[in-house]
Structure formats: structure tokens, C-alpha cells
Amino acid sequence: MWIRMSEETKKIKLKVYRTNYxxxxxxxxxxxxxxxxxxxxxxxxxxxxKSYSDSSLGIRYSCRxxxxxxxxxxxxxxxxxxxxxxxxxxxxxxxxxxxxPNFPRIRDLxxxxxxxFAHHKKIEPYIQNERVPIDVVKNDDLVEFKQTPxxxxxxxxxxxxxKCGLCYSACPTVxxxxxxxxxxxxxxxxxxxxxxxxxxxPSRFNIIDERHGIWRCHFAGSCSSVCPKGVDPALGIQLxxxxxxxxxxxxxxxxxxxxxxx
Amino acid sequence: xxxxxxRESQIMKIHYLTGICAxxxxxxHILFRIGMGMSFNESLEFHNVVANYHNIYxxxxxxxxxxxxxxxxxxxxxxxxxxxxxxxxxxxTITILVLAAMIGVIAYxxxxxxxxxxx
Numbered sequence: 001m002w003i004r005m006s007e008e009t010k011k012i013k014l015k016v017y018r019t020n021y022x023x024x025x026x027x028x029x030x031x032x033x034x035x036x037x038x039x040x041x042x043x044x045x046x047x048x049x050k051s052y053s054d055s056s057l058g059i060r061y062s063c064r065x066x067x068x069x070x071x072x073x074x075x076x077x078x079x080x081x082x083x084x085x086x087x088x089x090x091x092x093x094x095x096x097x098x099x100x101p102n103f104p105r106i107r108d109l110x111x112x113x114x115x116x117f118a119h120h121k122k123i124e125p126y127i128q129n130e131r132v133p134i135d136v137v138k139n140d141d142l143v144e145f146k147q148t149p150x151x152x153x154x155x156x157x158x159x160x161x162x163k164c165g166l167c168y169s170a171c172p173t174v175x176x177x178x179x180x181x182x183x184x185x186x187x188x189x190x191x192x193x194x195x196x197x198x199x200x201x202p203s204r205f206n207i208i209d210e211r212h213g214i215w216r217c218h219f220a221g222s223c224s225s226v227c228p229k230g231v232d233p234a235l236g237i238q239l240x241x242x243x244x245x246x247x248x249x250x251x252x253x254x255x256x257x258x259x260x261x262x
Numbered sequence: 263x264x265x266x267x268x269r270e271s272q273i274m275k276i277h278y279l280t281g282i283c284a285x286x287x288x289x290x291h292i293l294f295r296i297g298m299g300m301s302f303n304e305s306l307e308f309h310n311v312v313a314n315y316h317n318i319y320x321x322x323x324x325x326x327x328x329x330x331x332x333x334x335x336x337x338x339x340x341x342x343x344x345x346x347x348x349x350x351x352x353x354x355t356i357t358i359l360v361l362a363a364m365i366g367v368i369a370y371x372x373x374x375x376x377x378x379x380x381x
Contacts, residue, residue: 216341
């Protein structure tokens with residue numbers, strides 16, 4: 001019985017936003033009829049349309065398992081990962097695919113992530129630790145930081161970010177303020193601030209504590225509701241605001257270094 | 263140039279504190295309107311309003327409300343306007359204009375309070 005049901009197919013209409021800014025093509029929607037099964041994802045349906053209807057359809061994708069964050073797009077009005085969204089869960093006969101809002105568009109569903117990654121890079125998203133002796137760094141010695149599971153829990157959920165840009169596209173502040181770093185970059189700033197291997201808090205705070213920085217977040221919370229990996233960027237931003245304003249103290253004990261032999 | 267060389271977190275701290283203080287003092291102000299043995303409408307009659315200005319504690323309360331609401335309100339306006347455009351000229355102009363307007367409103371309001379209280 002289960003096998004018979006699982007093989008049931010139905011036809012849906014796929015409406016895809018089409019444009020090519022290099023060829024001054026005016027934006028329009030193309031419609032494709034696609035056969036889908038219970039487990040067919042939006043990405044599967046798009047690739048079906050690309051394979052059998054129109055090979056010029058522009059889509060960016062890679063892993064097909066919500067790990068790479070390449071296939072973010074607006075599906076039925078909400079930013080989602082195409083590979084992580086099953087047609088059956090949308091409960092609609094027509095699936096509308098648009099490029100991610102708040103990103104410059106290149107072609108069809110492909111958007112430009114240059115600015116997004118620039119914001120990410122600007123907040124110095126890596127461990128900075130001035131206490132590591134210079135000879136250890138120079139000699140590339142095998143050393144590691146001591147961290148307890150409790151230390152890891154403080155930032156773990158924020159390290160699940162795959163930089164898919166869904167939170168950035170859902171953010172109402174990003175839509176109006178191009179200098180605003182966005183929820184992804186700010187939650188990563190919190191991720192490294194909460195990490196007890198990191199001592200780069202003062203320089204990172206200098207970067208985000210400016211006119212178009214963290215204070216322009218109005219706590220709409222859309223970033224958290226669209227995240228496909230369960231990260232809560234809005235929480236990270238509010239915690240970071242608490243640290244900046246002095247309501248909460250980031251009383252982390254900086255992790256000590258030990259060699260692999262210890 | 264950053265506003266009075268304050269960091270944005272310091273400005274926002276002032277913003278939140280003035281907001282909380284404004285709510286607190288406005289609440290006291292409203293309680294005075296309804297808790298002085300007269301009706302709300304009666305308390306807003308000209309001679310009753312002028313009488314408030316002759317009470318030094320009430321004068322201080324009104325001045326505090328004026329200062330807190332002006333700082334909070336004009337900084338809020340600055341934040342809204344900052345998001346409209348992102349360039350140095352716009353940001354500096356908005357900051358200077360909002361600061362000037364805030365000082366102007368506080369100065370005019372203080373003048374009114376001083377005249378009303380006949381200090």
C-alpha cells in the first residue's frame with residue numbers, strides 16, 4: 001500500500017521568474033508543467049524543467065542536501081532552500097519561484113552574493129587570540145584549546161550557519177539600509193564573541209557598533225523564522241546588543257592552550 | 263563625524279533610558295491630571311494649568327518630560343532618516359539638523375516653562 005502511494009504522481013505548475021540583465025530582457029514568468037511525486041523537492045522540479053523544457057533556466061545549486069546554501073530562492077512568497085522544500089509540503093498546485101529579495105539579480109533565479117559575503121568578511125569571522133605565543137603560530141605546532149561542552153553550547157547553534165542568505169533576504173532593514181551588515185554577519189559576530197577561544201571582541205565591537213551597525217536591527221525576527229538550519233540570528237543580535245550596552249556581561253573565561261601530546 | 267563623538271551604543275543607551283524615564287514621568291503627569299480632586303477636563307482648564315506652573319516640583323517634572331521626550335523623539339527621528347539614504351553627506355546633515363531641532367525645541371519649551379512659572 002505504502003509503495004503504491006509513494007509512486008503516485010501528479011502534475012503541478014511551476015512559475016519561474018525569468019530575466020537576463022546582460023541582455024536587457026524584461027522580467028516575466030515562464031510556466032512549466034512538471035510531474036511530481038510525494039518527495040519531489042522544488043529543486044528537483046526546477047531541474048526537471050531545465051532538463052526537459054528549457055535548458056536556459058538559470059539556477060544555482062550544488063549539494064542538494066541543505067549543506068551548501070546555494071539554492072536559496074523565494075518559493076511561494078517565502079525565502080527557502082529549493083533542495084529542502086518538498087512540493088507536497090507547500091499544498092499548492094502552482095509553485096512560484098522568484099530570486100531572493102535584497103540581493104542584486106544576475107539571471108533568472110541566480111543572485112549576486114558579493115555584498116553579502118563582504119558584510120560577512122567585515123566582521124572578522126574567525127578565531128582571534130593574541131594569547132597564543134607567536135612561536136606556536138610560526139612553527140605551526142599541533143596545539144588545541146581546552147573547551148568544555150558547556151563552552152561549546154554557548155555558540156554551537158550559530159556555527160550551523162551555511163551562509164545561504166535566506167535571513168538576509170527576509171530582513172526588512174537590509175531592504176532599506178544597504179550598509180546594514182544583516183542578520184547573518186551579526187549572528188556570526190555573536191558566534192565568535194561567545195566563543196571562549198576568541199579574544200577579538202573589542203575590534204569586532206568597533207566594527208558593528210556604528211551608525212549602520214547592529215542598532216539598526218528592529219527585531220522583526222523574520223531572519224530566525226526563515227533559517228533552514230534552525231539558527232536564531234535574532235537571538236544572537238539581541239544578546240550582542242546586551243553585551244554592547246552593558247546589560248549582560250560576556251564573562252567568558254578564555255580557553256587555555258595545550259599541545260596534542262597533553 | 264559621529265554625533266558628539268559618542269558611539270552608537272552610547273547613543274542608544276541614552277535613547278532607551280530617556281524612553282523609560284519619559285514613560286515614568288508622563289505617567290506621573292497624567293496621574294496628577296486625574297488625581298487632584300478634580301475631573302480630567304477640569305484639570306485642563308486654563309487657571310488650573312497655570313497653577314501647576316507655580317509649583318516648583320511640577321515645573322521640574324515638566325522640564326524633565328520636555329528634555330526626555332525631545333532627546334528620545336529626535337534621536338528616533340534621526341534613526342528613521344538615517345535608513346533612508348546611505349551616504350556621509352546625508353548622515354551628517356540629518357544628525358546636525360536633528361540636533362539643532364532638539365536644542366531648539368528644548369530651548370523654546372524651557373522658555374515657555376520659565377514664563378509660565380514666572381521664575
